[in-house]
Each structure stands twice: as C-alpha cells, then as structure tokens.
Amino acid sequence: MEILGLLMDGVFIALDPLNILLMLIGVALGLFIGAMPGLGSVNGVAILLPATFLVPPASAMIFLAAIYYGAMYGGAISSITLGIPGASTAVATTFDGRPLALKGRADLALVTAAVASFVGGSVANVLFTAFAPPLASVALDFGDPEIFALMLLAFATFVGLGGDDIPKTLFSIFFGLVMASVGLDIMTGEPRLIFGDITGFMHGINFLVLAIGIYGIGEMLWTIDSTRGNLTMTEAVLSIKRILAACRESIKGWKGTAIGSFLGFFVGILPAAGATPGSLMAYGVTKMVSKNPKEFGKGHVGGVAAPEAANNSASTGAMLPMLTLGIPGSPTTAILLGGMVIWGLQPGPLLFQTQTEFVWGLIGSFYISNLFALIVNLAFIPLFIWMLRMPFTVLAPMIFVLSVVGGYAATQDMHDVWLMLIFGVGAYLLRKLDYPVAPAVLAIVLGPIAEPKLRQSLLFSSGDPMIFLERPISGPITVIAIILILLPLFKLIRDKLKGKKAAAG
Amino acid sequence: MRRAEIITAGLMALLSIYLMYKSTELDIGYIKGEGPGGGFWPFWLAAGMLLSCVWIAINWVLKKSPPSQSDEKYLDSYGLRMLLLVGGGVTAFIAMCHILGFYGAILVFLIYYIRFLGRHSWPATLAISITTPVVTFLFFDIAMRIVLPKGYLEPLFLPLYDFFF
Numbered sequence: 001m002e003i004l005g006l007l008m009d010g011v012f013i014a015l016d017p018l019n020i021l022l023m024l025i026g027v028a029l030g031l032f033i034g035a036m037p038g039l040g041s042v043n044g045v046a047i048l049l050p051a052t053f054l055v056p057p058a059s060a061m062i063f064l065a066a067i068y069y070g071a072m073y074g075g076a077i078s079s080i081t082l083g084i085p086g087a088s089t090a091v092a093t094t095f096d097g098r099p100l101a102l103k104g105r106a107d108l109a110l111v112t113a114a115v116a117s118f119v120g121g122s123v124a125n126v127l128f129t130a131f132a133p134p135l136a137s138v139a140l141d142f143g144d145p146e147i148f149a150l151m152l153l154a155f156a157t158f159v160g161l162g163g164d165d166i167p168k169t170l171f172s173i174f175f176g177l178v179m180a181s182v183g184l185d186i187m188t189g190e191p192r193l194i195f196g197d198i199t200g201f202m203h204g205i206n207f208l209v210l211a212i213g214i215y216g217i218g219e220m221l222w223t224i225d226s227t228r229g230n231l232t233m234t235e236a237v238l239s240i241k242r243i244l245a246a247c248r249e250s251i252k253g254w255k256g257t258a259i260g261s262f263l264g265f266f267v268g269i270l271p272a273a274g275a276t277p278g279s280l281m282a283y284g285v286t287k288m289v290s291k292n293p294k295e296f297g298k299g300h301v302g303g304v305a306a307p308e309a310a311n312n313s314a315s316t317g318a319m320l321p322m323l324t325l326g327i328p329g330s331p332t333t334a335i336l337l338g339g340m341v342i343w344g345l346q347p348g349p350l351l352f353q354t355q356t357e358f359v360w361g362l363i364g365s366f367y368i369s370n371l372f373a374l375i376v377n378l379a380f381i382p383l384f385i386w387m388l389r390m391p392f393t394v395l396a397p398m399i400f401v402l403s404v405v406g407g408y409a410a411t412q413d414m415h416d417v418w419l420m421l422i423f424g425v426g427a428y429l430l431r432k433l434d435y436p437v438a439p440a441v442l443a444i445v446l447g448p449i450a451e452p453k454l455r456q457s458l459l460f461s462s463g464d465p466m467i468f469l470e471r472p473i474s475g476p477i478t479v480i481a482i483i484l485i486l487l488p489l490f491k492l493i494r495d496k497l498k499g500k501k502a503a504a505g
Numbered sequence: 506m507r508r509a510e511i512i513t514a515g516l517m518a519l520l521s522i523y524l525m526y527k528s529t530e531l532d533i534g535y536i537k538g539e540g541p542g543g544g545f546w547p548f549w550l551a552a553g554m555l556l557s558c559v560w561i562a563i564n565w566v567l568k569k570s571p572p573s574q575s576d577e578k579y580l581d582s583y584g585l586r587m588l589l590l591v592g593g594g595v596t597a598f599i600a601m602c603h604i605l606g607f608y609g610a611i612l613v614f615l616i617y618y619i620r621f622l623g624r625h626s627w628p629a630t631l632a633i634s635i636t637t638p639v640v641t642f643l644f645f646d647i648a649m650r651i652v653l654p655k656g657y658l659e660p661l662f663l664p665l666y667d668f669f670f
Contacts, residue, residue, distance in 0.1 A: 054649045165570050167560035171517065174553040178524055181550070185531065185543035192543055193527050217595060224591060225584050393623025394633060400595050400618075401611050405641055408607070409651045417599055425592055432579065433510055433572045451546045459540030 006356070007129055010364030013357055014062060022055065022063040023365060027373040028380075030070020033087075035078050035384050036395060038223030040087030041071035041275075041315070042332045042438075046211040047402050049339050050409040057343035058358045062365040064339065065319070068332055069121065069369050072275065072312045073377045076113035076304075077384050080106055084227070089275040089311040092283040096296060096303030103299055111246035112301050113308040114377045116257045120309030121370040123261035124268075124316035129363060132352075136324040139349035144460070145467050147326070147348075148453040149474035151446050153481040154271035154327050155439070160484030161270065163277075164436040176440035179205050180447025187455060200415025207338040207444045208410040209420045214437050216403030217424025220396050222431055227392070243378060253305030256286040260309030267310070268317025271442065274330030275314040282310035316366060323359065324349055328445065331438040338445040509579035510572040511565050518558035524551035590622060606655035608638040 013019070033044035044067045052060035075090030080097035093113060100109040142150075155173050162169050182193040183204025194201045260282035267278035286306035287296045296303045318329030319336075326348035328334035340347050345355060352359055377384075407420040427437050461467035468478045525548055532542025533549075565573040580588065594617055601610035615634035619625050645651045646662075647669050655662055 051644070051649075053651070165561075165564075167557040167564065168570075171554055171557035171561070174550045174557065178547050178550045178554065181547040187540075188543050190531055190543050192531055193524070193547060195527070221588065221591060224587055228583060391623060391625070393625065394619055394629075396591075397615055397618035397623075398633075398637065400598070401614065401637060401641070404595070404599060404602070405607060405611075405645065405653065408602075408653060409645060409649070412651065414599075414603065414654070417602070421596060421599055424595075425588075428588075430513065433506070433513055434570065454546065455540045458535070463535045463541075 003129060003133055006133075006360045007364060009357075010360030010362070011367065012364070013058070013361030014364035014368050016059075018055065019059055019062050019361070019365065020368075022059055023066045023369045023372055024376070026063045026066025027070035027073075027369055027376050030067035030072075031074035031077070031373070031377060031380075031384060032070075032387060033067065034071030034074025034076075034090070035086045035388055036074075036390075037078055037082065037084050037086055037227065038219060038392070038395075039399070040075065040089060041068045042330075042335065043215040043219055043399075044071055045332050045335050046208065046215040047399065047406050049208060049335060050406040052339070053409070057340070057345060058361050060339070060343065061336065061358070061362055062369075064336055065362060065365060066369040066372070068315055068336075069312065069366075069373050070376075072121075072308075072315050073114060073117045073373045074384070075311065076117070076308050077110065077381070078388060080109045080113065080304075081385055082388065089279055089315075090307070091276065092279045092307035092310075093304060095283060095307075096298070096300050099297065099299035100301075100304065105299070107242050108246045108249055108301065109299075109304050110381055111243055111378070112250035112253055112304045114374055114381075115247060115250050116253060116260065116305035116309040117312045117377075118370060118374040119257050120261040120264055120311070120313040121316060121366075121373070123309075124265045124313035125363075125366045125370060127262075127265050128316050128320055128366065132320055132324050132363070135320070136349040136352040139325050140353075142325075142349070142473065143457075143471075144453045145457040145471050145474040146477070148450060148457055149468050149477040149481065150325055150327050151450045151453070152468075153477050153484070154442065154446065156481035156484035157271045158436075158439045158442075160487040161277075162436065162439070165434050166488050168433075168435045169439055172436050172439040173443045176210070176443025177447045177450070179210060179440075180207070180444045181451060186448065186452055198415065200413060200419075203411070203413070204448075205419065205444070206411050206416060207335070207441070209407060209416045210423050210444050211335050211338070211441050212403050212407045212410075213420040213423030214427040214441060216399060216406070217421060218427035218431065218437070220399050220403075221425070221428040224392070224396060225428075225432075250301060250305065253301035253303075255290070256282070256302030256304075256306030257309045259286050259289070260306040260311075261313045264310030264313030265317040268314030269320050269329050271321070271327060271329055274318055274332075275311040278314035278317075279307035279311040282306040312370075319366075322347070323351065323362075326449065328442060331441050334442045334445045341445075341448075506572045506575035506577050506579050507565075510570065511562065514558050514561040514565065518555055518562075521551050521555035521558060525555065591618075594618060594622070602654060602656070604656045606658045607653040608642055609656065609658050611638045611641065 033039045045064050052063055071087060075087040076093045078086035079090040079093040080101045083094060083098040085091045085094055097109045158169050159166055182201055185192045263282045264278040267281060268274060283306050286302050287293045318333045322328045322333040322337055328337045337347050404417060407417050431437055457467055469475050528544040528548035528551060531544035533544040534542055536542050564570045568574050598610055598614040601613060612634050615637055616630055619633060620630040645653055
C-alpha cells in the first residue's frame with residue numbers, strides 16, 4: 001500500500017498548475033507531431049528537448065513524456081484519414097483504419113483508436129506502477145559488471161530481434177559508441193579523438209547533436225524523398241452524436257484492446273522493440289485469435305484497437321527499464337535518458353530513493369497525461385484533421401529551423417550545428433541503404449555510461465573479461481546477450497539444414 | 506543501389522581505419538593498476554566498425570542484402586534535385602547564421618523554401634517568414650536567455666534588449 005501513497009503524492013505533484021499547463025501543451029503538441037507524416041514521438045522529443053531548459057527538470061520530463069503519449073494517439077489520425085502512418089508506431093493502424101475510412105466510417109476508426117489508446121495507456125500505467133519499485137530495489141544491488149552486462153543485452157536485442165541487416169545494425173551501434181567517446185577521456189581527462197585538432201571536439205559530441213541531426217534534418221530529407229508530395233485525404237464526418245455512437249460501437253474491438261494493452265507493455269520493455277513492433281505483433285495476434293480473421297484488413301474494429309492499444313502501452317513499457325535500470329527501452333526514451341543526464345539526474349535505480357518527488361511526479365503525470373490525451377484527442381479531432389492540410393512545404397522548413405536553433409541552443413556552439421548537418425545528411429544517405437539509425441542514437445546516449453563501467457569492471461578483475469560471466473547476476477544476463485547476438489546465426493544454420501532436407505527429400 | 510552499397514561500405518571502412526589510427530594516440534592496452542588505457546574502448550569499437558564493413562562487403566559479393574541486388578538508382582533525378590535544393594538550402598542557412606545571425610538567416614531561408622520551393626503566395630510566405638524569427642527571438646533570447654548569434658545584424662537588436670531588460 002506504500003506504493004499507492006507514493007502514487008497519490010505523485011499525482012499531486014503532477015497537478016501543480018505549471019505541470020498541468022505543460023501536460024496540456026505536451027499532449028496537444030504530441031497529437032500534432034504524431035499526426036504529421038514524417039514526424040513521430042522521437043522527432044518531437046529530440047527537436048523540442050532544448051526548448052525545455054526553461055522549466056525545472058521534473059516539469060521538463062513531464063512535458064516530454066506528454067509529447068510521447070500524445071504522439072502515440074496522434075499517429076492514428078493520419079493513418080486513418082490519409083492512409084499513411086503519421087508515425088512508424090501507427091503503421092498497423094492503417095491496415096484496418098484506412099478501409100474503415102474508405103467505407104465512410106472514419107469517425108468510428110478515429111474514436112476506436114482514441115479509446116483503445118486510453119485503455120492501453122491505463123493498463124500500462126498500472127503495470128508500470130506495480131513493477132517499477134520492486135525492479136528498482138532489486139537493481140540497487142547491481143555493480144559495474146551487472147550494469148555493463150545490461151547494456152550489452154540492450155545492444156544484443158537490436159542484433160537478435162531488430163530485424164534489420166545485422167552487419168549494418170552492428171555498424172550503427174559501434175559508430176554511436178565511438179562518437180560518444182570523442183572529447184576528454186572520462187577517466188584520465190586526456191583529450192581523445194580530436195579530429196583535425198578542431199577545438200569544438202574537446203567538449204565531446206552531445207547526443208542531441210546526433211539525435212536532432214538524424215531525427216530532424218535526416219528524417220525531413222527522407223520524408224520529402226519518399227512521399228514525393230503525394231497525399232490524399234479522406235474526410236471524416238463528425239458530431240457529438242456520432243462520437244458517442246462510435247464509442248459504443250468501438251467496444252466490439254475489446255479483444256484487440258486487451259491483447260494490445262498487455263502484449264504492448266512487455267514488448268515495449270525490450271530495448272530494440274518499442275512501440276512499432278509491439279503494435280504490429282498485437283495486430284497479428286488479434287487476427288490470429290479472432291473467430292473470423294478474414295474480416296481483418298477490410299475494416300475490422302479490432303484491427304484498429306489492437307495496434308493503438310499496443311503502441312500506447314509499449315511507450316509506457318519502454319519507460320520502465322529507462323527509469324529503473326537506466327537502460328532505455330526505445331529511441332524516444334533514449335533521448336529522455338540523455339536529457340536526464342543534462343539536467344544532472346543520475347538515471348538508474350538510485351533515482352527511486354534520491355529523487356522520489358521526480359520519479360513519482362512523473363509516474364503521476366502518466367495517468368493524468370493519458371486522460372488529457374483522450375479528451376484533447378476526442379474534442380479536437382476536426383482541428384487535427386484540418387491541421388493535416390498544412391502543406392509539407394511549410395512544415396518541413398519550420399522543422400529545419402527548429403532543428404538548427406535547437407541544435408545551437410543545446411551546446412551554444414556553431415561547430416555542433418555543422419556537425420548536426422553532417423550527421424543529418426549522412427543518416428539520410430545511409431538510411432537509403434537500409435542502415436538502421438536508432439541503434440546509433442541509443443549507443444551515443446549509453447556510451448558515456450557503458451565505458452567507465454567496462455573499464456572499472458576490468459580494473460577490478462585485473463583485466464580478466466570472465467568477470468562478466470562469473471558473477472551471479474551479470475553472468476546470466478551476459479549469456480542471454482550472447483545468445484541473442486548469435487540468434488540470427490542459429491536461424492541461418494536451421495534454414496540451411498531445412499534446405500538440405502528439402503533437397504534430399 | 507548495388508554500386509552505392511559497396512562504395513559506402515568502402516568509405517565507412519576507411520572512416521573506421523582512421524578512427525582506429527586516431528585511437529592509438531592514447532594507450533590501447535591494459536595498464537597495470539589503472540585498468541584499460543584511454544584508447545582501448547574507441548580502438549576496439551572502431552575495429553568492430555571495420556569488421557561490420559567487411560561483413561557488409563561479403564554480403565555484397567554474395568548478393569545477400571537487398572541494396573546489393575537492386576538495380577534501382579541510388580539517387581534518381583528527383584532525389585538528387587531534392588538533396589541539392591533542400592540540403593543545399595539548409596547548408597546555406599547555417600552558413601548565413603554566421604553572417605546575418607540566426608534571425609536574419611531564418612527569414613531568408615523561410616522565404617527561399619516557402620516561396621521558391623513550395624510556391625506558396627507571397628502574403629502566406631511573408632506572414633510565416635516574419636512571425637517565426639520573432640517568436641524564436643522571444644522564446645530563446647528573452648524567455649530562456651539563450652542568446653543566439655546575431656552576426657552583422659547585432660546593432661539592430663540593441664534597442665530590443667534595452668526594451669526587455
């Protein structure tokens with residue numbers, strides 16, 4: 001019951017007038033960002049993080065978390081009315097949301113998406129509140145080898161479960177980690193990797209420079225190139241009566257909502273997975289257990305509810321390892337973690353003991369933001385649809401301006417703005433060749449934490465790497481990480497054997 | 506695509522070798538009593554980058570990755586034009602920040618993009634291009650006290666500071 005008391009305190013902190021205002025602005029901005037094709041939660045959080053230096057860290061975090069939530073709701077709006085996902089997390093919502101809209105039932109699809117998102121978010125919040133404190137107290141006993149093993153596990157999930165080209169995923173991880181090591185050596189203070197003796201590298205490469213480069217500039221170039229300005233919109237007829245009727249009808253999708261809510265949370269916890277695969281999996285499972293799977297893809301309410309419940313649930317799930325272990329569960333939470341480091345908060349289990357107000361205020365805000373997002377979403381659907389008419393040739397230059405200004409504000413050095421441009425264009429060019437970019441962002445955030453842990457562990461064991469396998473907690477984690485890295489290899493061998501059998505038979 | 510794949514892998518391999526070389530400026534081995542040297546971590550990571558590039562190249566030879574099988578152009582005429590006009594525009598925008606300062610550069614960049622790339626009407630263009638720098642100024646310079654560079658336009662801002670502070 002102690003948890004309930006802490007949660008009540010947290011809700012009161014979140015109900016501070018400044019926080020309420022920030023949550024409202026946050027969910028509204030998030031809805032807009034999520035709805036705009038080409039922008040998702042990760043872009044919004046990366047580009048707007050420098051703007052939060054105005055308010056105290058706890059409020060800044062509440063604001064950014066609200067954007068994260070809002071974006072999960074917003075993605076559905078363009079998936080349904082435009083037929084293209086507003087964010088990668090809403091890809092699965094197009095499968096049934098678009099057919100419903102083409103049948104003239106855009107209102108039903110939009111309302112179902114909002115209600116399912118709310119249920120998914122609520123279920124995940126309860127699971128989060130129940131799991132976070134015990135997990136944090138277990139993690140308190142973790143030493144350097146355990147934390148390094150956990151980071152290894154985070155990267156291993158990208159290789160084993162990420163589904164992208166493996167050498168390219170590895171390249172992305174290594175690149176992010178090397179970029180994180182530029183600047184002064186954390187342990188000896190010696191200058192390191194100062195390219196061309198340019199003094200701008202002395203203060204290291206801030207993770208925001210890479211994140212805004214990739215998710216601001218790179219993403220815009222990518223979107224302009226891939227959409228080529230072809231968008232068509234389906235009108236949604238909306239009135240209060242129709243919304244209420246749609247609310248009743250959306251209950252038909254309860255099975256999808258339930259599956260999405262629980263599955264999404266646990267998939268969200270995994271570092272490589274996050275909301276996008278979570279929503280796709282929820283769609284797949286709901287279709288599999290449905291009595292008439294043939295209706296899916298033609299406008300089934302459950303097909304809209306499942307991915308929408310899952311992506312909201314997964315975004316909360318991704319917060320769990322970020323707050324309790326200091327290991328982000330998604331690219332967006334990686335950026336939130338980097339923000340916490342900038343604000344001088346040490347992420348990890350200690351946070352629950354030393355920064356109780358911060359942690360519980362944030363958890364309390366999850367509940368309130370989720371409710372706000374539902375209300376703002378349902379009340380302003382017509383407004384968001386109207387805003388979607390904003391031509392991309394106006395939105396794109398605004399994002400470029402925000403990226404450049406935000407990149408400067410983060411470190412106040414023009415050197416970093418140029419570096420951001422190079423990363424942005426580079427990310428666009430590499431992405432065209434299927435190089436995944438998310439692992440690099442995770443790596444540049446985790447790099448400065450991982451390196452000292454590794455070096456201290458090796459110092460402790462006088463250079464023997466077996467320390468990671470011999471300790472009771474880090475051992476199993478390291479073994480799981482190694483298995484995950486080797487997983488694609490096992491699959492390859494199995495496929496080869498199957499191929500041989502098929503050839504012989 | 507196929508050619509771009511191997512050229513990129515080659516360039517990235519060169520980058521990895523450079524990073525490995527650069528890491529050796531610090532000790533990359535184990536120092537007794539101090540633990541691994543300062544170059545240890547970046548050196549082996551860069552070595553990992555190089556190995557990944559070799560692996561990408563092997564996949565290219567075996568035609569295993571999608572880009573190495575594709576005959577599509579890496580950058581078609583639309584992509585190239587877009588990269589030059591948009592990417593070039595952003596590059597010029599950042600360069601202008603040094604001369605005209607952020608606020609002057611934002612104005613010029615938005616006019617360029619909205620009017621000439623987006624072909625929107627002049628009234629719409631000017632409304633957005635003038636509002637954006639004003640809002641940015643109020644938010645960053647005034648509210649957050651993060652002073653953005655003003656370049657040669659600095660004198661124009663002095664009366665504004667007198668007014669606000």
